[in-house]
Amino acid sequence: MARRKKLVKVVLGVLVGVLISQFSNREHTCSQSRPKAAAAAPPPARSDDNLVFVGVMTAAQYLDTRARAVYETWGRKLPGKVVFFSSEDSYSDQVPLVALPDVDDSYPPQKKSFMMLKYMYDHYIDRFEWFMRADDDVYVRTDRLEELLRSVDSRKPWFIGQTGRGTTEEFGTLSLDSDENFCMGGPGVIFSRETLKRMAPFVEECLSNLYTTHEDVELGRCVRRFAGISCTWSYEASDCDCKMQVILYHNQSGQAAFTGDLKQKEVHRAITLHPVKQPRHMYRLDKYVKALQVQSYQQEKIELHRDIAASMEELGFRIRNLQNASLVEGLPLFPESRGSEKYLGDTSLLGLPGRLTRQQPRNVDDVLDWELISKTLYSWRDLNPRRRIGSCLKEGLSDVVRDIMEVINSYSKQRGRVIDFKEILYGYWRLDPVHGVDLILDLLLVYRKYRGHKMTVQVRRHAYVQQTFTEISIREVKNYDFPYMSQRSSTTAAIPVHQKLVKHLVSTFEQIPPILHPSPPKKQEVINFVLPLSGRYKIFRRFLKMYEDVCLKRQEEAKLFVVLYQNDRSSDFLRSGALIEDVQRTYGSDAVVAIYTNETFSRARALERGLSLLSGDDLVLFMDVDMIFHPRSLQRVRQNTVKEKSVYFPIVYSLYNPRLLNRTYPDNYSFFTDDIVDEDSGFWRQFGFGIVSLYKSDYVGLGGLNLLISGWGFEDVTFYDNAIKSSLRIVRSVDPNLIHVYHSIECDINLDAAQKTMCLGTQANMLGSLKQLQKVYERYEEVVVS
Structure with a gap:
């Protein structure tokens, strides 16, 4: 009963305080x-x-x-x-x-x-x-x-x-x-x-x-x-x-103080x-401090719910039934139902005690997987388990560590010591959308005692942290201008939002000087595709149809150079050449340039052949015939590639073996849309560097591709290493509009050790996700074990 009264008093006190402050703000005269x-x-x-x-x-x-x-x-x-x-x-x-x-x-x-x-x-x-x-x-x-x-x-x-x-x-x-x-x-x-x-x-x-x-x-x-x-x-x-x-x-x-991140x-x-x-930074700082106070009230709310749950458990009530519980007949524990302004929250969610076993899985799919935090993040979510720790997780860890140190040092004065944070040695974390975040952190701390026997020593401590998710709430915020930017008095009536918008638009247009001689739009940079091709007629037909729709019909500033190898499957060679001629008759000989060769296939030499027809100021995109691209991808190429400054290595989305997914990939490229990008259909090819855009002059400055490498792969890896060592900025970003369609890979037994290892690794990665492979293993476990 005392807990309930305390909770009601806290909530009512906050509401009354807010109402009083709002009334005083309206009625106050300076x-x-x-x-x-x-x-x-x-x-x-x-x-x-x-x-x-x-x-x-x-x-x-x-x-x-x-x-x-x-x-x-x-x-x-x-x-x-x-x-x-x-x-x-x-x-x-x-x-x-x-x-x-x-x-x-x-x-x-x-x-x-x-x-x-x-x-x-x-x-x-x-x-x-x-x-x-x-x-x-x-x-x-x-x-x-x-x-x-x-x-x-x-x-x-x-x-x-x-x-x-x-x-x-x-x-x-x-x-x-x-x-x-x-x-x-x-x-x-x-x-x-x-x-x-x-x-x-x-x-x-x-x-x-x-x-x-x-x-x-x-x-x-x-x-x-x-x-x-x-x-x-x-x-x-x-x-x-x-x-x-x-x-x-x-x-x-100085002037830059408190203008950046306030989470310090x-x-x-x-x-x-x-x-x-600056006044705007004063308002921003005040808003941040208010947010800290809101977080403090939310934490107090959670602790009160936990106290209520623990007290009611002693009376024989289960936590899941507390919403309908009554202290005595006619006196419900929660008089207000969900949706009411005075609703105090769901104790079955907010009142759960802090323990790592509060999430009870009912089957294998409900088991939460832990991810390892070290200098990098080791995750089960990708075939490449080692990933960079994202900025969101870094920020979250900083918030948690700061809160932990505040708790640890809350009584430091009377104990005559202070403990400083040094680093996280390692940790584990998992996310449950219902309950919240669980963290296990191994912290390296510095213990300083300044009373009695003074000492400074490094210590390691484990911290078990749970961040409980509160209920989703929606708050309506008025359209607000910083007061120092407005000269309206406190007695002026509120201006409707639509009138503010019209006034703002009118004043904006009044400040725009008239354009007497409008300048023509800037012409986009020409992207020169260089595509090595050996056989693969059906795939090339799909690629050329896509290039026609995306670039030629839309009059995109682009040009395609196809380095066509003649191999034993002469029909593929001839039919591919016929496709190119059809496009040239329709759109002109410059639409697609064919370069014929009967050498042994080498991707590095093919790209060099294509580059030989370009000048140093030309923007080049090395492309594979298995790729699906979109106009947005071309826009990213232009934005991320700057002459003498940056080279763009997009991270493409690679599709898994369709047989494992019980599906087929049609020849129509339009089948591959953004909807196909998910964790079950494919993976982000973080260690693929074959698709790259740069200027020819930068290519030459980097020393070009290693022409001595023949057979499958590896030339792109060595070129990427040279780019990293240079003064050029390397741009790496996932592009959901660049999709690599699955095709089988044959690893030649005559490849050298490094190439063969890479080939087999790529072959394995493209089979399917870990979840799918696990299901296959469970289905055919006896065959695999035997």
């Missing part, structure tokens, strides 16, 4: 201050939020940008009051502003800083426990600030900030004694009420005795002189790591983040 008159009439403080008063130093030019972004993000959530301080001629109807008399916006802002503190003392010293000096480019996590300040006795003198003694170049020039320091102003400086009481009455004396041009240095000197304390290095709190350089974080990247441990641990130079 406090206005007139120049000079503002200092005499400070806006009233809320009596129930008297923890901290934050004074934000800004300038007139930033009032509608940086200052407004601060006020509309963390400024509204502060457990106290935020007021902006600027020069005497400043005015804003967007933020609560105090225009300081006889103060300008010159830099350094020493007078502005001291007079702001004097203003705090004169008007608010008895109304707030803490006072904070902040810049307009700092982001404050107000919940963590409140947690810190409520854990410290404000009746004592405290001067809290990120401690500094100046840069190496400034050492000895700041007039600081060996035991003196200052709080760096950027990440924020916090004063207890007692500190401000001691220091503020003497700010004018401090201003008349400045030794440097550094505002934060002089502020620290004034606090040291009249309050008798220095900047706090750290505060020993029982439930947080309060090293100032960690919780009041200054990013050394510094962002997650900090109370203040500095500097955030």
Whole structure:
């Protein structure tokens, strides 16, 4: 019963809080201050939020940008009051502003800083426990600030900030004694009420005795002189790591700070983040922090469901029946059904305890396969088990490791130690679409003990992690523009979305200058296909029909060079030549160029023969007759191949043996569409390098193909190795529109060892998927074993 009440209180509390915040945002009117008159009439403080008063130093030019972004993000959530301080001629109807008399916006802002503190003392010293000096480019996590300040006795003198003694170049020039320091102003400086009481009455004396041009240095000197304390290095709190350089974080990247990936441990641990130079990044950072809070609430929700499930299990209820369970007659455990706004979630899903055996397979197909994580990923999903760890998995592992380290170090202070993550030695992971993700990680950590017997040692620990999937939810978000980009007032009625769209389109077109002399579209690069061919008449007929439909009929900028070998099957040779002549009569002799030869077949020599008719500036695509391609493939060739810069080795999709699939592949190329690409029909040929596009000049620069290689394969592998060693960029990407149609491979017993191994490996890979081969084995196990 207590658990249920706790869950209901949490959910209702969140809903009420959201409704109150939305109402206050709509009804709130910004406090206005007139120049000079503002200092005499400070806006009233809320009596129930008297923890901290934050004074934000800004300038007139930033009032509608940086200052407004601060006020509309963390400024509204502060457990106290935020007021902006600027020069005497400043005015804003967007933020609560105090225009300081006889103060300008010159830099350094020493007078502005001291007079702001004097203003705090004169008007608010008895109304707030803490006072904070902040810049307009700092982001404050107000919940963590409140947690810190409520854990410290404000009746004592405290001067809290990120401690500094100046840069190496400034050492000895700041007039600081060996035991003196200052709080760096950027990440924020916090004063207890007692500190401000001691220091503020003497700010004018401090201003008349400045030794440097550094505002934060002089502020620290004034606090040291009249309050008798220095900047706090750290505060020993029982439930947080309060090293100032960690919780009041200054990013050394300058203008680029917090513009990239925010999934950093510094962002997650900090109370203040500095500097955030652009308003849009302030809104982005605020949105990210809100998402972290949502995740925290979701985790709390899952833990409450687990508590409910465990408690009800003690009463004899099975977890799958909890949705219809009642505590007593007439008092259901979950009064609201699925679909209701007050529906509390499915405990049969969210309440499952964390254990690796919670997914119970009913048959072999339900068994979840583990994948091995090491320097690379070893997976059962492909015939090539070793794969690169994808960016999604990397990001997920980083998130998990960061959360694990936060849990491990949550009580590090009282234990006098800290544990740092070094690397993942190996791990296993699996994905269940219903329950979530399971992880087993072997972590290499660094254990540092700084109390008692100090030590630093590397340790290995296993972490068993489960990420439970919550239910799917849909949230409707209003069309939102960053407030600093709009000048509409808070009383303006909401503009309908369709009117916003029309207004945006009209304004966009108004900014486009008229085109007096439109330039013709840029002509596409000609792709020169080079195709070696020996026999294979039926396959060549399919390829030529496809080339005609894709390139010739569509007037694609392409040209086909067929190097035609005469072999023992003379009928194939003659019929293939007749097909080429038919196309030439229809589309012209330049549509398809035939190069006849009676040499022994060699793919490398054939490609060289085709290249001999091209110039160095021509774009070349080495092609096989078994390939099916699409216009989109030609577009990718042009985009990924750049002269003297990049060579494109597409990863083609290779079809399995159709006999194993109980199907046949017709001669019509149109049968092979995107729908055929799945894990049962074929595989991605990651180690195939025969299809390649490049410029002839780059081909020559790479030394060309090894013409001494005869027979099956291997010439493309050596050419790929040469390309990797060059300065050219290698582009490798899967192309679902490049399909290699299955054909049987005969491995000549006279091939050398390397070629023969590669040939047999390709022959085996093309048989079928592991799942299909397993079924064949199970069906004919007795024959195979015998």
